[in-house]
Amino acid sequence: MTSTSLTPTAIPSTATAIVVFDIDGVIRDVGNSYRRALADTVEQFTQGAYRPSQADIDALKAEGLWNNDWEASRELIYRYFEQQGSDRSQLDLDYDAIVAFFQQRYRGPNPDDPDSWTGYICQEPLLLQPSYLEQLTAANIAWGFFSGATRGSATYVLERRLRLTAPVLVAMEDAPGKPDPTGLFATVAALRSRNQIDAHVPVLYAGDTVADLQTVEQARSLQPQQRWIGVGILPPHAQQSPSYAAEYSQRLQAAGATIVLPSIEQLDSAQISSLIQT
Known part of the structure; x- marks a missing residue:
């Protein structure tokens, strides 16, 4: 697996979007962990x-x-x-x-x-590969992570498993728990500073729980001048049957998800472009 590096010049100031990822159920399968x-x-x-x-x-x-x-x-x-x-x-x-x-x-x-x-x-299966993140970077889409996991656990998957270099990460120790949006704001601020991104660039937050989508809703109420888009991701355990997947999707939509996807890698540059243009 190749190393993916985040540097201050990784995304030019012409970035079209910021994507912030939850980790558990989005980046890694935690159903059996x-x-x-x-x-x-x-x-x-x-x-x-x-x-x-x-x-x-x-x-x-x-x-x-x-x-x-x-x-x-x-x-x-x-x-x-x-x-x-x-x-x-x-x-x-x-x-x-x-x-x-x-x-x-x-x-x-x-x-x-x-x-x-x-x-x-x-034993946690990964739900994305570094090549997916590299494709986002190539499309001028900045990305980072806001997770309720401990920093040690989050760093383990991001740096040891995915081989990312110094990713922008706000973890449990760094901010109040979701749905408080403080950690989401901090992640976005770090990405803007690192990549010199204009304040008007839309922000997408991808998560797999009601709290994740409620975080987006609270962010929108506190910073209405910023465009916030909630993306629901179905974790693997929720896809064991079509009926449960549908029920789980409805929960995420009711909590504020603009779209619900069965895999984070389906949130590609084309899908992101479609979401920010609607």
Whole structure:
């Protein structure tokens, strides 16, 4: 795989669009990694009584409040015990223990050392190739990443797996969680500064969850002078059946997606040109 480099002169000031990508479910398939770690964690902290399905996780995330999978794990644990008649205020849940267990499943027994990771993160299929990003660059389209993943996890896929050089990235540690658009604004500002892009250039944000599209809606309300376009991407687990794919697409459209695509690589320069011209 060839290295893709981002430099201050990679995109001229004649850039036609900015595309910001979510990572999980868009750049990499996390159905058997993050989501598996989430299910493992809920199962562990309910003493094996409850393991959430993909549909259970999707239903929670459709609420638009649970982009952080550690918090989503805790919430599903709370809800399980509430269904058993317990009051969450009386439950002695250790959030740090939840995070630590999750990280050991996702990263491995040495979660702070990327060189020794052996967890689920090592098995994630990629959903795009560097050649796709190179084609965007060739078409004068600037691109970067805004993700709720930790910086370590995001850097692992972008730099180690995709071999990107210093990509513009705003991760969990850098901004409030979605749907707060602060991180999206920061990503766009960094791309504009790096590539000398005019303020009027349209911005597309591609994501796979309700929170991602709600982020675009909030960005639009706070910066109405900027053109914001939400692009929904169907994650692989949502494409197991036509009926579920249709249901998932409707959720994304209801949250503000202008278009929903089954693959991020379908958001090519021609599709982007069509979206910004409509």
